[in-house]
Amino acid sequence: MRAHTAIPASHRCLTMAAASVALLFSALAWTAEAPPADPDVESGELQEFVITAPEPRYVASTRRDRIGRIWTPVLINGRGPFRLALDTSSANSAIRAQVVAKLGIVPVAGESIRVRGVTGTSIVSTVRVDSMVIGDMALENRRLPVIADAMGGADGVLGNEGLRDKRIYIDFVNDFLSIRLSRDEPAPDGFITIPITFGKDYLPVVDARVGRIPVKAIISTGGQSTLGNLATRDALLEQRKQEGTVEAILDVTDTKQDAEGYRIGPIAIGDTIRINMPRMIFADLGIFKSWEMTSEPTLIIGMDALGLLDTMIIDYRRAELHVRMREGTRKVLF
Numbered sequence: 479m480r481a482h483t484a485i486p487a488s489h490r491c492l493t494m495a496a497a498s499v500a501l502l503f504s505a506l507a508w509t510a511e512a513p514p515a516d517p518d519v520e521s522g523e524l525q526e527f528v529i530t531a532p533e534p535r536y537v538a539s540t541r542r543d544r545i546g547r548i549w550t551p552v553l554i555n556g557r558g559p560f561r562l563a564l565d566t567s568s569a570n571s572a573i574r575a576q577v578v579a580k581l582g583i584v585p586v587a588g589e590s591i592r593v594r595g596v597t598g599t600s601i602v603s604t605v606r607v608d609s610m611v612i613g614d615m616a617l618e619n620r621r622l623p624v625i626a627d628a629m630g631g632a633d634g635v636l637g638n639e640g641l642r643d644k645r646i647y648i649d650f651v652n653d654f655l656s657i658r659l660s661r662d663e664p665a666p667d668g669f670i671t672i673p674i675t676f677g678k679d680y681l682p683v684v685d686a687r688v689g690r691i692p693v694k695a696i697i698s699t700g701g702q703s704t705l706g707n708l709a710t711r712d713a714l715l716e717q718r719k720q721e722g723t724v725e726a727i728l729d730v731t732d733t734k735q736d737a738e739g740y741r742i743g744p745i746a747i748g749d750t751i752r753i754n755m756p757r758m759i760f761a762d763l764g765i766f767k768s769w770e771m772t773s774e775p776t777l778i779i780g781m782d783a784l785g786l787l788d789t790m791i792i793d794y795r796r797a798e799l800h801v802r803m804r805e806g807t808r809k810v811l812f
Contacts, residue, residue, distance in 0.1 A: 546785020563632035565700025569679035573634035597735035613657035660795035689743025693775040701780030710775040711760035737761035
């Protein structure tokens with residue numbers, strides 16, 4: 479597929495009329511080799527996040543006033559469970575400083591690492607844990623970055639490093655989550671089956687379209703909102719010139735990046751699912767470069783869309799996404 483050339487600046491007029499928005503994304507990866515210590519990193523300056531409203535235990539749907547999210551119950555060193563935000567687009571897990579304090583462990587001296595998020599990088603301390611147990615999945619002797627925040631005030635991020643042979647069952651309506659070994663089961667009755675291919679860092683990717691533009695769509699349970707790369711933006715503006723809005727994106731590294739918002743056509747996933755989104759945010763994100771997904775139109779499908787489903791199953795062994803639409807949606811999410 480051809481790469482799209484950049485649209486001239488005169489065709490990408492931006493306006494400040496709409497207020498900028500900050501979107502939190504938890505996709506992260508970290509370098510195996512620790513960089514030099516950063517004197518500006520202060521482990522004691524992590525912000526406290528307090529939940530003041532009643533919350534479902536683990537799975538929340540997207541509503542008009544709230545982005546959905548998936549919190550996974552995780553036993554760490556036999557204690558907990560702690561609620562980690564499940565992020566299928568994150569190569570690594572991480573925990574917050576409050577969890578470190580509850581576990582009574584201390585960061586490893588001299589083992590700070592550089593964490594790469596969606597918008598940028600930061601140097602953070604690390605801790606070593608003996609075990610992480612989630613349903614049928616057990617991870618041992620893990621080295622975890624200590625991050626300042628996670629989606630929705632979760633205790634950390636659960637990445638995809640242990641999901642290669644698993645089946646994730648997410649029921650948004652009934653607040654139910656299951657992670658277990660895949661038994662190579664086909665989709666249950668009433669579900670739509672969509673093939674998955676796995677990209678770099680084991681990203682689950684499906685074929686989709688934005689209007690008439692073919693795109694690769696990453697299923698990201700750790701992103702609040704759906705994003706597009708600049709190749710998608712350029713292809714969109716080739717078809718319809720329009721004025722954009724100035725936006726901002728924030729991730730777990732606490733770095734912010736400017737972005738652009740444009741009106742788009744429906745996003746179609748497979749042959750049957752359509753997402754009617756009035757607009758989308760586009761940015762030259764570092765994570766797209768890391769995933770080697772800059773030249774081809776690519777989207778990150780976030781929880782604003784996924785949280786509108788009734789039930790979603792990701793079967794890693796079968797390489798399939800199984801979707802059941804919420805009653806009354808008629809296969810249209812927005």
